Amino acid sequence: MLANRKLILAHFWLAFAVFGVALTLGAWQMFIRSPIGTWLSNPELYYRSLTAHGTVMGYVFPTLVAMGFGYAISESALEQRLVGVRWAWGGFWLIVIGSIMAVIPVALGRASVLYTFYPPLIGNVFYYLGVVLVVVGSWIWVALMSINLRVWRKANPGAAVPLAMYANVAGSYLWAWTAVGAALELLLQIIPVAAGLKATIDAGLARVFFSWTLHAIVYFWLMPTYIAYYTIVPRAIGGRVYSDSMARISFILFLVVAMPIGMHHTFADPMVGAGFKFIHSAFTALVALPTLLTVFTICASIEIAARLRGGRGLFGWIRALPWDNPMLLALAFSFIMLGFGGAGGLINMSYQLDASIHNTQWITGHFHLIFGGAIVIMYFAIAYDLWPHLTGRDLIDLRLIRTQLWLWFIGMIVTTFPWHWVGILGMPRRMAYFDFGDPAIAPQALSVTLSAIGGFILLSSGILFLVILARGMRAPQAEAGPYRFALAVHQPATVPIALNTHALWVALMIALTLTNYGYPILTLAMTEGTSVPAVYVGAQ
């Protein structure tokens, strides 16, 4: 039962439209700093493009997907009409206005500060205000998810909250809390300077605030993907979720341990004590746990599907899987990229190993493989799965869908593997051009060229994706029936209170934030003389 199809479609279309633009910018960036492009005579253009690419891909695109998918989950999993539809549209328009407000100064070269802000660089104040509006718009979604669950609970006292909604609300709470770090940085530090009320900024404190947001935001991006793993893929291939409890435990673990770990982004920064860096490193290692639980549960779930289809043997069942089903294909690609990306992540989070790849192209390769690869390919899968229910029309050409997924997978591997490699060789990130004529880095030219070719494969896949969705809007009408989520092998009638509510885990998340961030933030805020003059970008 999807009553508000327009609302959900609006979120998805806006998300994928801005994704298409940012993807094009990304491919251009790969090309222009590779040996096959000529050097840009104005590096500012590169940073302008990089800022737009990051802002869209980091803030606007995944937030809109999570929101649209969240509304769809709320209506279909709870089987109740969305409460607060007007507010939902309000949130959507805030994001539209915020995005436009942010992108204008970026396009004019007044805010080439990259999406991570990098104070003491300061751009035009409207860029930051636009980002704030996007976040505020998404907070409306957070509130609506919570309210809709509450309404449902009143109508169904004591019943088990459907897994998809339980996970969706966990994701929304994680986002609400993790966005607070960047919000504090913007409101207390950056915006006063950008507005001209102050001329100095405590860049160290700002970086700590940003790390509060920057790691857990990745798990917010990840949530729709994990929800799709658990609740879409097993249903789509005719299997069942191996364990409903294991799924819930994975999601609450993300809620608790995704948050107090962000300082592994500041290992090379002098303003945080080594003891806190170690604690953050240790808690980052714990995040592997819910991922490993998920990989286990999902593999078990698809094995159930394979055995129901007559698969036999220790590994023979793998052949019995419906490999022509795009959902399974997307899952397989996503797992492979998650495996490589996760292994790389273990290196990033290790306090000592990080030193060898810190601020190199390895990092850029890593987060493109995890986010652009493992996560975004499941966004495609979510869109394909929901589309017939949103449009009332079939997506007929499965072959084209499979081609698109293959291209994305190949493109991402071709892009990110050489990217990791040149990072190990020491190539720094955030550079507009490299002198490949210099013998010292000439051998890296081949890897960088390969990477740029991967970028164009990704671009072609992205275009194909948009074409498939657009064609789906004009296909012959077909009623897709109610939207359903995968059932568990043992579908729970009741669930222990701790796994049916979020309060305990939210409390732990906040408590760990206080223990792991409280002291560093307080000392930095109270130490005198830690501010530096702001450097205004494009001020002339």
Add this chain to the structure above:
Amino acid sequence: MMSARDLFTFSNPHFTRGVGITAAILIVTAITGFIVLPFAQPWVQFANVWDAICSAAGVPQRAATITAPGQDKRLSEVVLTSNTLSRPSQEAIGRGATLAQRCAICHGPTGISRADSPNLAGQYAAVIYKELHDFRSGARTNAVMSPFAVNLTDQEIADLSLYYAYLPRLPAYHPTPQLPKPNIVIYGAPMRGIAPCGSCHGSLDNKTGSPWLEGQSEAYMKAQLHAFASGERRNDISQQMRNIARAMTPQEIDQAAAYYASQPPDVVKAVD
């Protein structure tokens, strides 16, 4: 009906285990990070456990026992922000105009020099402000300029800076055909750690404290780059210009100086 009372109670095993395991992990990692690992570094000495904890927590400490190595040469003490002298008053400009009469013999009555001294007309106020302060303190020295600067008051320095910044940017006295941008100006030399000249001095971007250079004397700019390279001039903050000039080839110095000298000053974008 479920309630918070059933959730936040020690009779709820999820609560007990959840909180217990989280607290246990936190305590173990804290002991490791704040006590075990600090002492595991043989090259660091701690007086006691509290000392180690403070160090690992990043408590700000003054290194009182170590005295900074003595400086035999004066360094620049000027602090600039992008707001330095950003709100000029007409009175200050007027006072500056009177004071500037004594500068005119070298820097020209309209702020355009005929003597290979810098053109000051329309230069950023913060730049003139910094150089005058440095000449006065001795961080920068010049046989002609130093005696003029040594008796200036803070007020006079600010007034002079505002006056020259206020003057229109006129063409220089050494007309040459406008040269194309050399690599060092737009690309720098990435492999030698040289940022493009244009990323601070105009043509691409401008950074606080960096002068615009269009139409300046070629001989003057070459002399300054060589002075930075040899360490004879050292009033650049954190050795920014010394590090760049040292890594530049003589050809690059010539190209950069010739390029900027050939540019008309009206290509400097208005910043005021």
